[in-house]
Amino acid sequence: MEQVFFFYFAFVIAAASVLVVAVRNPIYSAVALLIMFFHVAGLYVTLHAEFLAAVQIIVYAGAILVLYLFVVMLLNLRQDDHYHRQWPMAAAVGLTLIIEAIILTAMKGWTTPVVVTGTETTVEGTGNTEAIGDVLYSTYLFPFEVASLILLVAMIGAIILAKKDPLEVNGEG
Amino acid sequence: MTVPLSYYLVLSGIVFLTGVVGVLLRRNIIIILLSVELMLNATNINFVAFSQYFHDVAGQVFVFFALTVAAAEVAVGLAIIIALYRAKSTINIDEFQLLKW
Numbered sequence: 001m002e003q004v005f006f007f008y009f010a011f012v013i014a015a016a017s018v019l020v021v022a023v024r025n026p027i028y029s030a031v032a033l034l035i036m037f038f039h040v041a042g043l044y045v046t047l048h049a050e051f052l053a054a055v056q057i058i059v060y061a062g063a064i065l066v067l068y069l070f071v072v073m074l075l076n077l078r079q080d081d082h083y084h085r086q087w088p089m090a091a092a093v094g095l096t097l098i099i100e101a102i103i104l105t106a107m108k109g110w111t112t113p114v115v116v117t118g119t120e121t122t123v124e125g126t127g128n129t130e131a132i133g134d135v136l137y138s139t140y141l142f143p144f145e146v147a148s149l150i151l152l153v154a155m156i157g158a159i160i161l162a163k164k165d166p167l168e169v170n171g172e173g
Numbered sequence: 174m175t176v177p178l179s180y181y182l183v184l185s186g187i188v189f190l191t192g193v194v195g196v197l198l199r200r201n202i203i204i205i206l207l208s209v210e211l212m213l214n215a216t217n218i219n220f221v222a223f224s225q226y227f228h229d230v231a232g233q234v235f236v237f238f239a240l241t242v243a244a245a246e247v248a249v250g251l252a253i254i255i256a257l258y259r260a261k262s263t264i265n266i267d268e269f270q271l272l273k274w
Contacts, residue, residue: 006176010184017188017211021195026203033207040214046176047225049233059240064210064247071251072203075258090197094190101186105179131230132237140234147241154245161252164259 002046009043012036026072030065037061051129181222189215202257202264206250213243 016036020029037060044053136144188211195208217236224232258264 003176006180010180013184014187014191017191020207020211021191021198021204026201026207029204029207033210036211036214040218043218044221047221049221049224049236052221052233052236055237055240059244060210060214064244067247067251068203068207071254074255075203075264087198090194093197094194097190097193101183101190105183128230128233132233135230136234136237139231143238147238150245151241154248158248158252161249162255 005046006043009039009046012039013043027069030068030072033068034061034065037065049128051132178222178226181218185215185218185222188212188218200266202254202266205266206247206254209246210243213239 013036016032016039019032020036023029023032037056041053041056041061044050044056192208192211192215195211196205199205199208217239220232220236220239224230224236254264257269261268
């Protein structure tokens with residue numbers, strides 16, 4: 001049963017990500033990415049990461065993708081987008097990576113399911129959100145604060161970059 | 174019937190590869206940013222799969238941070254795209270070769 005769900009999610013994720021790259025119209029690309037985000041969230045649920053599934057939908061599908069669609073529609077693009085001249089190089093890099101992945105997989109073989117190590121930090125019985133919150137606000141408190149700083153810097157940077165004629169404003173001020 | 178870890182690795186490998194090819198292949202800057210999102214999601218799938226495999230919640234915390242960085246990247250990236258569009262009224266990557274030797 002778990003495998004059925006996994007193969008469904010995996011197939012849709014792979015197909016949608018190929019569509020993101022292959023489709024000409026940026027809006028269709030963004031919609032394909034939306035489908036992919038929802039299925040990644042589904043995959044997280046099957047992996048017992050319910051909190052991340054919710055965050056994935058709220059942040060990626062709710063905030064990031066809306067921002068993309070907003071910019072795509074703001075810029076009003078023409079439909080003359082062809083593939084890049086360097087597509088032979090892209091094909092070469094892609095093929096090399098595929099071959100490497102196949103060789104590595106063939107060499108190592110398939111892993112055996114679940115080995116339980118002695119260094120567990122999750123307490124069974126408590127919820128996923130509670131476990132994440134426990135670790136996030138104790139062990140990872142400093143990275144958490146740094147993340148908030150990154151968001152602040154990104155917000156200020158985005159506002160300054162998108163403002164009209166930043167050079168002119170600087171020259172006058 | 175549990176799913177082996179290798180399946181998740183293969184899936185995230187496929188998605189990551191698609192992202193790499195998209196970055197190299199497309200000329201629309203917005204699509205290039207979308208491909209970067211694909212790659213970030215591929216790594217996130219890996220993190221969550223390993224987190225489940227080792228019964229360690231640290232992997233999920235790391236995905237949380239990757240999500241923060243992705244949000245910041247999108248905000249700054251789209252602001253740069255708008256600034257570029259204002260300067261040249263195109264977002265075709267071939268038009269921006271000022272730093273090319």
